[in-house]
Amino acid sequence: MDTAKMQISFDDMNRIRILEADMFKQTENLAGESTGFVEKIETFNKKVASLLTVLSAQSKKIETAKLLAIGQKNRNKNALEDRRRLQAELQTQILLKKQQLERIRQYNESLTKTFMEQKQIIEKFKTSG
Template sequence: MTELLAKSGIYFDEVDRICILEPEISNSTHDLKEKCQIYAEKVDEFQKITTKYIDLVQKLGDIIEKEKMKAIGARNILQSMEKQKENNHEQLQAVISEKTMQVERLKIQLNSLQKTEMEQNEIINQLTHC
């Protein structure tokens, strides 16, 4: 009788329920359904991991960008300090040149005064000895 029903497309499963699919196809379908569920769960898990990874990469990118901006700021400050140092150096060189010229003028003036003093001392000596 089961064979006659099977020829008509009616089958019985392991608990004697009426089915319209062959038990082998039904089992395969059931196995496929379970595998699809497992696959879907794995895809969901992969998506969660991927989302976490993307968030982490974005956070790291933000941190890197902040550090990059800090480094650019520090570099700009350093360049500014170097220019200020050069300006100070040039100003000090100008002051040194000015002071050197002043020393030279004072030396010339000293020599002139010493010469004048010697001449006056000679005149005083000549006047006192006469």
């Protein structure tokens, strides 16, 4: 500071001041506003930290739920594939059983025909004999 521009004054409490009274009051006001601003920033930071904690906890819950949903989806998909595979196997078995039934039916018809022919032959022998 330039000593020529410095002015020594007394404030309301008779303290010596180098700054002019209005400059000193402005400086005090600025200091008070700065303190208030810092307090508001600290409060804001605490609220942000609290919000981040809550969001982090929610994020973990969401991630857990997401993983559970993916697991359930995979289980459902696997169950569907298993059902389709089982259905295909059962349809194959049904087809094989139908084919076997048809062979047995034809064999039965053949045996029945042979039985009837043999019965007729036996009847012929009985009647001719």
